[in-house]
Amino acid sequence: MPLSHPIRFGANYVPPAGWFYSWLDPSPDATRRDFEDLAGIGLDHVRVFPIWPWIQPNRTLIRQRGIDDLLELIDIAAEFDLSVAVDLLQGHLSSFDFLPSWVLTWHERSLFTDPAVRDGIAVYADRLTRAVAERDNVFAVTLGNEVNNLYPANPTTPEASARWAAELIDVVRAAAPGLLALHSLYDATWYDPAHPFHPADNVDLGDLTTVHSWVFNGVSAIDGPLGPATVTHADYLVELAAATSLDPARPVWLQEVGAPRPDISAADAPEFVRGLLDTVTTNPALWGVTWWCSHDLDRALADFPDREYDLGLFTVDHRAKPAAEELAAVIKERRRPVVNRPALVCDVDLRSEPERRAEVAPGSAFHTEWVRLRRSGPLAIVTAGRAADTGHLTARGITTVLTTQA
Template sequence: MTTQHPGPAALRFGANYVPSSGWLYSWLDFSADTARRDFEDLAGLGLDHVRVFPIWPWIQPNRSLIRRQGIDDLLELADVAAEFELDVAVDLLQGHLSSFDFLPSWVLTWHQRSIFTDELVRAGLSAYVDQVCRAVATRGNVFAVTLGNEVNNLWPANPTGAGASSEWAADLLAAARTAAPDLLSLYSLYDAAWYEPDHPFHPADAVRLGDLTTVHSWVFNGVSAVDGPAERPLGPATTSHADYLVELAAAGSADPLRPVWLQEVGAPQPDIPAGDAAAFARLMIDQVAPNPALWGITWWCSHDIDRRLADFPDREYDLGLFTVDHRRKPLAEQLARSVAELRTGRTLAHGRPAVVLEADLTTQPERRAEVAPGSAFHTEWVRLRQAGPTAIVPAHRAADPAYLAARGIGTVLAATT
């Protein structure tokens, strides 16, 4: 598929769909009417898409059994979304969601198979990817499939190395493209891939595999601590982190026009106090929206988790734009305002300065700590970003005028690391 590069009018806005009733356990007794009520909420904010999460072991409970009913429920969900003119991105491998891992019994117990390295698991997964992709491709409002939600969260319980994880993703993306050539095929990793030197999932794969790059921006990864005491919850490191990750991703790609999807961003407590969530959303969007690489923003998440459900980390319960009884939060009102403003026009940050990154994360992943929250490079970028949009350029492209022009970079500043 030829990826449409982003432009002033092309920014997408959506929500990661967490059902208001029963969380994602609701797949066990799917209700189109419940989904209809939830999607009415989201469409009312002016959003144009949802990212949805079928649960892998409930569709493929045995390596040789893929349940048609599970796929049909997913298709019905896509049809309900279409009633509200919402496009759908489908995550295939769940995998990891809201601190819980969902793995089928045929990779657990006495089997003890790593999903990343075992050939039998790979074959089973390929069949699953093939069947689900062929099914969802029949729906005109489905535009993308992602291998799974932050699949690197499944390591180290599923041992792997850098070579194996790369091969795993490449093989399954090829299966997805073969089954659904008109859909975007994507790869999702949480930010250990960008920040942890020994992590076996690498930035090179994040920016090379899939039709565009996805990033997930969560300020509890250390960024909120950079901004100091609790009385400063909306400091510059916190509000600019999404833009920072988009910049790292753009700088890491060999293609200067490769789009970056901010596929997850939210306002987790206590890092972002509930009373500051709306302000955080406004500041975060204001900073990331001008980035020429940005393809879209998908908020985590649509609805809160009912506190009658046990054992979630406390921050997971209140991340929704809506409460479980469909009440809009001030956060949702702010998101709707930002969406409306950016629908009328988006000014891209062309001619911006760029700071040089000496560490090439795609070839030197062992240097990832040099860009992690609180590092000297991150600290300097945050300082510069306070004066306006600031790009990141890899040292080996810093004197390439065609590359700089393609990324909207006007001047190159001295290297900081």
């Protein structure tokens, strides 16, 4: 799955039968049924989440059975022409953290700073990456799902966070040179001035940038479920990423996006999906869209935040929801219009001024102005330091530069 022109569409795979606990007792037939759902609406890939402590329960023990279960799932995906991205460290999933006991209880060691833990993770990353790289339909390995969610329980610093991720990216690349090696962070890295994972890490480390767009971060409170700030938030994150990267051609993967309740009601979900995708798919930096998530969560399972139960494209009994039907319609259109667009100058350089991240957060003056101007059509973001760089502007399809005073 090269970094090519057509937009990729996929889903983050959440098994409807048993959620991620199903890794303890996997059912190939259940997986086939799930993947048949996803292939049936035109998706071309899935992102999957083997549970780290169940494969590496001890720092020096990696269970081959756990790896074999993952390989079987990848082979089933191939039966439906689905490519697979594998996340390594789970890590954080749907409000639960899954960490091995050898970093908890009496051990109390930070994933990001303890040398022995880092060595153990490196061995795990090497072993799992080499195994999945043997499958032709695997295209990417991500270090973990929103690993910055594991802070502050695992204390770190910006320098340690960047070093940790850079070292693991090198492990993945050495183990599988033909796969994309990726670093995944949720949006505190873009918006929280004190967060110890910085925007530069997201755009410098790995082979492309990943962003996760969730409107329950405060965006939906600005103008409601179908307002311009809400519908354009994914495009805004893609633009922040493109503006922060030193490489004007670096692709951005919208690796997670969904329609969470109550921010987006069931009645509003199809229109939200259409508006979001009509907006973000015009962005020339966009590599692909991976919906969170494939299937709803069974309400027989306890203690999840309420919104987690209804995020699926399909119900637990495999019925396609209206959001899935709207996504399928967009996929059939397979369009990416050629866009030459203006850019709004951002005085904050997130690469060199992470302490100013609040100035671009949802509801900030800059975000408000970008949303206002975005209503007239596609709108890029460019830092003040690159606003006169004609090579950079041309590479990103930017024709006009606007200021917030314009």
